[in-house]
Amino acid sequence: MNLFQVYPLFNINPVKAEGSFLWDDKGQKYLDFYGGHAVISIGHNHPHYQNKLKSQLEKISFYSNSVQNDLQTELAKKLGELSGYENYSLFLCNSGAEANENALKLASFHNGKQKVIYFSGSFHGRTSAAVSVTDNPKIVAPVNFSERFIKCEWNNVAQLKQLFAENQGEISSIIIEGIQGVGGIVLPTEEMIQTLKNLCAENEVVLIMDEVQSGYVRSGKFFAHQEFDIQPDLITVAKGMGNGFPMGGVLISPIFKASNGLLGTTFGGNHLSCAAGIAVLEVIKNENLLENSEKMGAYIESEIQNFNHIKSIRRRGLMIGIELDQPCAEIRSNLLMKHHVFTGNSNDANVLRILPALNITEKEADIFIGALNSVLEN
Template sequence: MNLFNVYPLFNINPVKAEGSFLWDENSKKYLDFYGGHAVISIGHNHPYYQTKLKEQLEKISFYSNSVQNHLQTELAEKLGEISGYEDYSLFLCNSGAEATENALKLASFHNGKKKVVYFSGSFHGRTSAAVSVTDNPKIVAPVNFSERFIKCEWNNINQLNQIFQDHKNEISAVIIEGIQGVGGIILPSEELIFSLKKLCAENEVILIMDEVQSGYGRTGNFFAHQEFDIQPDLITIAKGMGNGFPIGGILISPKFKASNGLLGTTFGGNHLACAAGIAVLDVIKNENLIDNAEKIGSYIENKIKGFPNIKEIRRRGLMIGIELDEPCAEIRKKILNEHHVFTGNSSNPNVLRLLPALNITEKEADLFINALESVLQNH
């Protein structure tokens, strides 16, 4: 049997990782400045993280949600404390797409309505409803398409108002990323966020904030939307939540009432996943990684802002988009092949996307900075 060939792959096979570095099967060392799509939040194989997982493996790794699991309670309490959402509830699942699916379902259960507003440039996942609110026709199969899902242009307040005027009694939810990641590190305007909050409140519409990529301390706040001092009704999380172990979740406003069987999952919130999630939160808190994200992000921006070919730098913390004046594919390949640094791309072909671990150091950042400078100067 062969693998189903859906991924464009670099000819690199990592076999070892530590901190912000990877080693391939030939012992070649690479700097990881992308974190596997923002998943590696506290660095590869962090010793505290490893210890917590090993300890849990020696006890119990899995049982279903038909029994009590006090690790879920510990995770919820620590997440509430560090995020400032102590009065919200937590539903645990396995991925960002699953969190999106359950958030959209929960919103519709709550208000009995069925239409959803999403935004151009968005990415919320590849499963049924999640891909329907993702702005990429290539990955929306005919079975996923429905007129229930209404696209609004990003930061277009007039269009947003018109959509609400036309469909206000039918809209169940609006879903928006705290910062668009796949879209190219695109920041929402203050006007968009406050307009959304007002329109949703006035029309009994649920505001879902997708913080799967922009959350968990990456932007210098625990969640990107906290820059605007608002509280969405539902917040989806995943990626950096488990530092590589599959885990996702939804933070749920007190306005929602739980009932037996309303939501469910086989693997979500299992013992190993919770151990990983608890370890991540402990490290973020104990090592002040939210502050470090802003400190090192600012350091990188200041160092590269005068480099040639850079049109714009969009950044919050360590969520960084470098828009070049040309497609970045060849530059990205040179950074990888000549300087052994992993970076990311986006749906905008000109944008280089950076999502390093939150505990990256200035010394490690300099390796990327020097690589980018060398490639751009010799391009």
């Protein structure tokens, strides 16, 4: 049997990782400034993370959600304390797409309405409802399409108000990324966020904040939306939550009432994933990664802002989009093949996406800065 080839692959086979570095099967060392789509939040094979998982493996790695699991309770408590959402509840699952599916479903259960507003440039996942609110027709199969999902242009307040007027009483939820990641590190305006907040409150619409990529300290705050004075009804998380272990979750406002069978998952919140999630939160707290995210993001921005071919830098914390005056594909390839630095792209062909581990140092940042300068000088 062969693999179902749906990914364009670099001819690189990583076999070892530590901190912000990878090694391939030929012994070549690489700087990881992309973290596998912002997944590696505390660095590869962090000692505390390793020890937590090893210890848990010696006890129990999995049982279903039909039994008590104190690790889930511990994870929820620590997440609430660090994020400032202690009065919310937590539903655990396996991925960002699954988190968004459950959030959209929970919103519709709550208010009995069907329609959902999403935004241009958005990416919320590849599963049923999640892909229906993703702005990429190439990955929306006919079975996923429905007129219940309504697209609004990003940061277009007038159109948002018009959509509410046209669909009065029918909108169940609005889903929006704290910062658009795949879209090219695109930031929402204060006006858009406040308008969303007010329209949702006035029309009994559930506000879902997708913090799958922008959450977990990535933006320099625990959640990107905390830059604004809002508390969404539902917050979805994944990626950096498990530092590579598949994990997702929904933070749920007290306005929602739980009932048996309302939501469910086979693997979500298993013992091993919870051990990974707890380790990540402990490292974030103990190593002050909230402060380091903003500090190192600002350092990188200040060092590269005058480089050739850079038009603008879109940044919050260590979520960085470098807009070039040309497509970034060749730049990204040269960084990888000539300087052995992993970076990311986006749906905007000119935007290079930078998502390093939250505990990077100036020494590691300088490797990237030097490589980028060398590539852009040519």
